[in-house]
Amino acid sequence: MRSEINQMSIKFLSRSCNEAFARQAVAAFAAQLDPTIEEINDIKTAVSEAVTNCIVHAYREETGYITIQAKLFDNDEIQISIKDKGCGIPDVQQARQPMFTTGDAGRSGMGFTIMESFMDKLRIRSREGVGTQVTMTKRILNRFA
Numbered sequence: 001m002r003s004e005i006n007q008m009s010i011k012f013l014s015r016s017c018n019e020a021f022a023r024q025a026v027a028a029f030a031a032q033l034d035p036t037i038e039e040i041n042d043i044k045t046a047v048s049e050a051v052t053n054c055i056v057h058a059y060r061e062e063t064g065y066i067t068i069q070a071k072l073f074d075n076d077e078i079q080i081s082i083k084d085k086g087c088g089i090p091d092v093q094q095a096r097q098p099m100f101t102t103g104d105a106g107r108s109g110m111g112f113t114i115m116e117s118f119m120d121k122l123r124i125r126s127r128e129g130v131g132t133q134v135t136m137t138k139r140i141l142n143r144f145a
């Protein structure tokens with residue numbers, strides 16, 4: 001059974017300028033597990049996609065809050081939860097399909113697919129009118145064991 005060894009939480013407005021802040025904050029926290037550059041880039045990419053989804057889809061024409069909670073575990077795993085209180089996703093299974101988007105034509109519809117490819121686990125919970133929580137987990141290879 002894994003045990004939690006550290007955690008952090010941040011809350012910020014759903015403004016596009018905060019996407020880079022979120023990515024860097026989680027990467028700095030994950031650095032405690034001594035990830036490779038590739039592993040840290042995977043985490044940063046997945047966080048960017050999740051935060052961008054909140055900004056573009058959850059709040060659309062309004063501004064709301066995004067909360068990120070990250071936890072480190074003694075099995076060299078990081079769990080990152082990104083939560084909004086936006087419009088919610090009517091059909092999570094459909095939203096997880098590559099190329100599906102509720103955004104404009106400039107959106108690729110690959111956000112969840114990218115998160116899933118860069119992380120070991122991806123869980124999406126959403127309720128219309130309540131919000132969405134994306135939880136991602138990645139195990140960092142312990143090169144010193």
